[in-house]
Each structure stands twice: as structure tokens, then as C-alpha cells.
Amino acid sequence: MRELRFEQVSVRFGSRRRGTVAVDGVDLVVPAGTVVGLVGESGSGKSTLARAAVGLAPLTGGRILLDGRPVREMSRAAGRPPLQMVFQDPYSALDPRMSIGDSIAEAIPRQPASTAAQRRAEVGRLLELVGLPADRAGVRPDELSGGQRQRVALARALAGRPEVIVADEITSALDVSIQGAVLNVVRELQRRMRLTMLFISHNLAVVRYVSDVVAVMYLGRIVEYGPAADVLGDPQHPYTRELLAAVPRAGAPLPQPPGESADADPPDPHQPPSGCRFHPRCPVGPQVVPGRDRCRDSEPSGAGHRNLAACHFAAAAGQARP
Template identity: 70%
Template sequence: MSELRFEDVTVRYGTGRRAVRAVDGISLTVPAGQVVGLVGESGSGKSTLARAAVGLAPVSAGRVLLDGEDVGRRRVGRPGRAVQMVFQDPYASLDPRMRVGDSVAEAVPRAAAADAAGRRAEVARLFRLVGLDTGHIHCRPAELSGGQRQRVALARALAGRPAVVVADEITSALDVSVQGTVLNLVRDLQRQMRLGMLFISHNLAVVRYVSDIIAVMYLGRIVECGPARDVLADPRHPYTRELLAAAPHRDGYTRDTPEPVDTTVTDVEPPDPHHLPAGCRFHPRCPVGPLVLPGRTDCLTLDPAADAPERVHRSACHFAGELPAPTGAPG
């Protein structure tokens, strides 16, 4: 088992005044054998962080480490890839001209299968592992359903013998009836193989089902992070509370909002990432911020990220300790 760690990672696109920090100084740890759920709305930078973990997005500053070694350098001279990614759209990530068995076989390290017969046996094993009939090995992606293609994508990721898997919105392109089956498969495989996993989604209901730790991302930064049960029972950042209120209510997660919500604030679109607001980045949309409670002027000028490590759940909110406890609690 291995630990994946992001140390003050920044990913910047563009130059000059039009440059955008899609990921802005993120520090996050995926402990060995645990699932970290990364949740946030579209444009928050989740997928960019995922791509940085596997070398598909340039890291402008900071480091991505696996057991203390740089992920990029660790791959050199070692079988497989230490960190593997499962993409959101399995049809786009599979070559439509190749049989899916061949796509999976490409990812099998030579150390795991030295000859063609060994490679075929390994592919068959991986297909059975993800719940696919071995007869599907000779199919092309267009001949499979969305759920089957996503299972192939999982098999291909596992073929590389990874220490950590990054799963980026892997259920969002699937029918609702298939999502639960794939989530159960992911959770079972993670526990069976004791993998570390960074599980990314915009849906907090999905994230809380599989995660040991939940990290909430907003405009390129982690605004809250902690054990899943603690974050769900007592979220300390207003943005986390908004995400939780928007998630389907079930199994005791339903909660009443103790403070009045000004929908004229919460319905505001996210700021332009080229022109981020001063102070707290969430304050133009915050239901308990300075646009609702004028006395909270610190939110307009002071960045709460600086003191976040000292607050409960590393919350990037000046008033995290003053938020009333929610009335609902996880069951």
C-alpha cells in the first residue's frame, strides 16, 4: 500500500493577465488503502488535479509524491504505472478501432506476463475481476454498453498494477440504474486490493458512499477536508453546507439549515476565474457572508486559506467556529 500526497500543487494555464490557476496551492493526502472523495462543482479544478496526479497536466509549482518519491520519476525503470486514472467517459478513453481485450493487454507490464499466452490469461483474469464475461474480450467499445465500457476502463487501470487509482467522475456518464452497480464494484475492488483512491465527483451523495475522507474544492482550492462522517455530520464551511443541502436526502443525512438562507446570494454564478474576488473566494455567494451579514468585513479582504490548517476540518472560512451545528446527522 502506498500514500499519494499533493504538496502545495499549482497548475496554471495561460500566461500574463489571462493566466488562470486551475489548481492553486493544494495540499492533500490520499492515505494508503483509503478513499479520499474530492467533491465540488464544475470548474472547481477537480479534474485538473486528477490529471496532474498522472502527469497529464503540467504542475507549475509544488510536487505530487508517492511514498515520498516524485510520481513522475518513480515510473522510470519500474513495472506498470504507480498511479492509474479512470476517466469520466469510457468511450472517449478507449480506442474505437481496437478490441477491448487488446486495450487492456497494452497496459499489462511485461513483468506480469512475459509472453502472449500469459498476457491473454492476465486479461481474462482482469475481466473476471471487474465482473465482465471473458467473451467480451474480442468486442470493440461500440459493441458494449456504457457500464461495460467503464468496467473495461477499470480493468485497464488495474492492469498497470497501480498503487493508487484516480477515478474522475466515473459514474456521471452512466445511467442511474448502472451507477450503483459500478459504485459497488469500485468499493469492493478498493477494499479487496487495498488500493489508495482519489475519487472525484460533483455529487456529494456519490462521494459519501465510497469515501473515508472528504475534501471539498472551490475555485482551485480545498475549502474543507476531514473524515467523511465528521464532515457530513458537522460541515464547517458554508459551501460544504450548500453542497450537502443539494444532495439527495436519505439515511439520516437530511438536515435543516439553522440559519436563514438568502437565495439571492446562493443563486449567484461562480466568479470569473480570471478575476477572483479579494479575501474569501466564496464571499459573493456565501449565505452567511458579508453580503448578508455586513459586519463580516474580514471576508472581503482577508484570505481564510492562510489559517485553514488551524481550524476544524481545515476549513477555509473565517467564521467556521461560529456556524451553528446542523440539526441532522448521519445515520
Template identity: 70%
Template sequence: MSELRFDAVSVRFGSLRHGMTAVDGVDLTVPDGQIVGLVGESGSGKSTLARAAAGLTPLSAGRILLDGSPLRYRGRARRPLQMVFQDPYSSLDPRMTVGASIAEAVPAEAGLRGAGRRAEVARLLEQVGMDPGRARAYPSQLSGGQRQRVALARALAGRPDVVIADEITSALDVSVQGTVLNLVRDLQRELRLSMLFISHNLAVVRYVADTIAVMYLGRIVEHGPADDVLRDPQHPYTRELLAAAPQPELTGLGPLESDPALRAVADAEPADPHRPPRGCRFHPRCPVGPLVLSGRDVCIETEPTGAGHRHGAACHFAGKSHPALEPTALEPTA
């Protein structure tokens, strides 16, 4: 069993007066043998949450648990959680060969020396679809897709229980992204790894994830089975992320695009994370919020919770759309 659980996790940078809370009371579970997709725009706190799980950023509050026990790294030969970073070139030492980088990650408790370690490196390279002969190459001699495969092999060398993949396709050419995603999906099924897959691209997450969690300004605003969340999103921010995907078959101005108030909130910049808005953090950009529709001051006055809403959607009007599409959606959901 390899269940990773974030229990009321918060991460704060800076002083109490001048700092910012990048992750604010996040509860999230990565079940054993499943992929959880964590999505949200830049600055939402996704990578900070990942770095906290990897032990690279200290927690301000809360706990990170692996199979019910606090996740600790100090004094352990094997790290139970491994992370694959967005830029494979910066995560690999340019002065070390591919083989040396992977071999360095093999835990000492594996008891491999010399030829045994070289054989393990060759096995790992084959597992990620690379020629074992590339073990003698340096990162600068590889393409972006090959370097990301090496980064995956290096993560697997640590024999982890959980892998965190942080935007691992965003730095790759579109033609290579699909190949790497197929590899991730195949490896997860073969090894039965638990995985937190982070991306700002819902199309990418749709392809690999069993469950989707949506993050905005440091908080999870919606989560649930991937098919359910994508087919029937309850939080307006999730719908905005879905609508951002190109849809060339749509032409002309629909009711949302033609409404000046809707256009204004759609063009609004994300809130300053140092000073998040009062009430619902999404309300200055919300297409069903108080800046667009009257009678919704509750969004400014009271912070929403996910209690009683499908997918745990933290929205006072979860599941409601603009009156142009749903004229009777005027009351807060229960």
C-alpha cells in the first residue's frame, strides 16, 4: 500500500506581516496505485505543494502522510517519494553521464556494486524506452524528450512508493508530449505506482489521471473522478479552465462572450497571492459571481466550503452557470 495524504497542509513564505501563504490548508489524497491530476494556473501553489511533499520546502502547518505515517526523509537510505521536475536539463548534472546520474539514485540498500549497478542502469533505461548505450552520453547530447526519459529513469532508480511529476511535458515539443504521456501511463500501470501528476493543461491531465483536483490561490476548489469533473464541472474556475482549451469548431460570439461584465471578469488578472480577496478568492474573476450578477454578495462576504457540493466544489453557487444559459440558477446550492 502506498497512499500519500496531505492533511491540512499549509506553506508560507516570508514573515507573518509581509509574507504570503502559497498553500493554504490543503487536504488531498493520492490513493494507492492511482494517478491524481493536480491542475491550476501558474501561481496556484501546485509546485509548492509538490516540493513540500518531496521535503524541499518546509511546512508551516499540517502533515504529509505516507500510509498513515508522517513522511520523513532524514536518516533514510531509500526515499519513498521521488519527484520529476519540469525542466529535465536543469534537474540533471551536466557534468555527469546519464548512467552516472541514474546510478547515483540507486539506494545503497539495494546492495548493487560495479557490474550489478551498470546492469540496473541498463534495465532502467530500457524501461523508459531508451537504448542502454546512451548511459555514456551527457545530458547536452540528448533531446528534451530523451532527457525527460532519463529523469523518469532516475526517479524510478530510487524504488519509490510515490512519484510526483511536476509539469513534465510543458517544456517539450507537442510532437514529443504524447510519447512521454504514454510512457508515464504505461509505467504507472506496470509498476502500480501512486502518482501526483501536476499540470496546467487539462487535456494532458484528462489523458493520464484517475482523479482530478483543481487548485486556485493555494486551495483545492474542486476534486473528484476525472470523467465526472471534466464532464460536469461544478466550480466556475474549473469551467474556465475547460473553456480555455481551443475549440476551433465554435464560431461567433456566444452569450458569455457578448456580455460586457463577463468579458471584464474574463480579462481580469489573477489576484495577488500576498493579499487574497476576502470571501471567495475567485470572485473577482468569476463569471457567476457578484461582479456579473446582482444578489451574490455572499461571495464577497463569506468564504465558501466544499461541504455538501458535488466534487467538493468550494463555491456558493456550485454547478450554476450564467443566466444566459441557465435562467433559473439564482439561489445558492445547499
């Protein structure tokens, strides 16, 4: 088990004048042996942060550490990446020309003494670990359902013997009836193997089900972080409250759109607002409550607030729940 840590991580795309900072100075800890759920709406930077963790997006600034050592340094020393990623789309994550057994075997670290029989046995073990029969190793991806393909993608990630799994929206491309089965596999794997996992989703119900800790991301920055029960049970940042209010509940009326005093759409990421980035949409911000110009002028810090809520008026936000 390893602790994954992001220290002031930034990722920028495009030129200096016309580029976009997709991830802006993110500090985030994924404690060893826990699942951290990273939530936020589309465009918040979640997937970019995930890709940066596994080396698919170059860092503009900051460091990504595994037990205090840079991830890239550990990759070179071990000869294999210590982080493995499970991608959103199970249809494009696997080579359609290869059997699923060959795809998994390809990810198993090469050892001089290993035999073909040993590798086949390891492939069978990994398939059974994710709930698929070992004798399915010879089939191709197009012979499997979406949920089965995502299980194969999980097995392939585990084949690399990673220290950390990064799962990026792994249920969003699946039917609702299949999502629960895949999430059960994730929970069982994490409990059995004590995996360290960064689990990314825009679905708060999914995050609540699998996560020990929740981090909330908005426009490239973490705005709230803490134990899942605290963040989802008593959120301190108004953005987290808005996300929770938008989740339909059985027997409850449909969520209402934002009021006229708050912008419904996120701001342009090329030109993020000054001060608190959420203030143009905030239901307890300066567009709604007079005298809160501080939100426009200065960037909030999570220091001293419950759940590290990056809000100047976190305590007041808690009293303004509809």
C-alpha cells in the first residue's frame, strides 16, 4: 500500500497567451489503502488530473509523489509504472484484434523464469478475481458485454501489479443495471487487496458507494476534501451543496434550476473569475448577499475550515441550505 500525493500540480494546454489551465495548483492526498472519490462536473479537471498521475498529461508545475518519491523516478527504478489507469470507455480500452487473455498477459511484468503456463495461470487468476471465468481468456472483446469488458480492463490494470489504481469514470459508459455489478467488483477488490485508489466520477451516488474520502473539484481546483460521510453528509462548500441538491431522490420533486441571481453555466476556463472561482454561480456569494465583495477580490483557502472548504464564508454557507 502506498500513499499518492499531489503537490501544487498544474497542467496547462495551449500557448501561454491562449492556453487553458485545466488543473491549477492542486494539493490532494490519496491515503494508503483507501479510495478517494474525486467529483465535479464536466470540465472541472478531474480526468486531466488522472492522466497527469499516470504520465499521459505533462505537468506544468508541481509534483506527484508515491510515499514521498516522485512517481516517474519510481517508474524508472522499478522498470514498470507504479500507477495503472482504468479508462472510461471499455470499448476502446482493449485491442479488438487480441483475445482478452493476451491483452491481460501483455500487461504482466516479464520475468526471465516465468513460463507460458505460469502466465496463462496468472491470466486465469486475474479473470476470476474480477468475476469472470478463467476459460473466457480466449474470447475477443467484441464477444463481451460492456460490463464484462470493464472487468477485463480492471484485470489488465491489476496485471501490472500497481501500487495505485486510477479509475476514471469507469461506470459512466455502462447501463445503469450493470453499473452496480462493476462497482461491487471494485469494492471487493479494494477490500481484499487493500488497494490505494483514486476513483473519479461525476455521479455522487457512485462516489458515496465506493469511497472512504471525497474530494470536490471545481474549475481546476480542489474546493472541499474530507471523509465521505462528512463531505456528503454535511458539506461546507456551496458548490458541494449544489452538486448534492442536483441529485434526484426517490419521492422528492425534481431539482429546480438555479435562481436568476446565480449564473447557471460554468465560466470560461480560458478566463476564470478572479477571487473565488465559484462566486458568479454561488447561491451565498456576492451576487446574492450584499457585502461579500471579498469573494470577487481574494482567493479563498481551505485552512481552518471543516473539510478544508475553500470558501470565505463556509460557515455561513452551511446555514444557507435550501
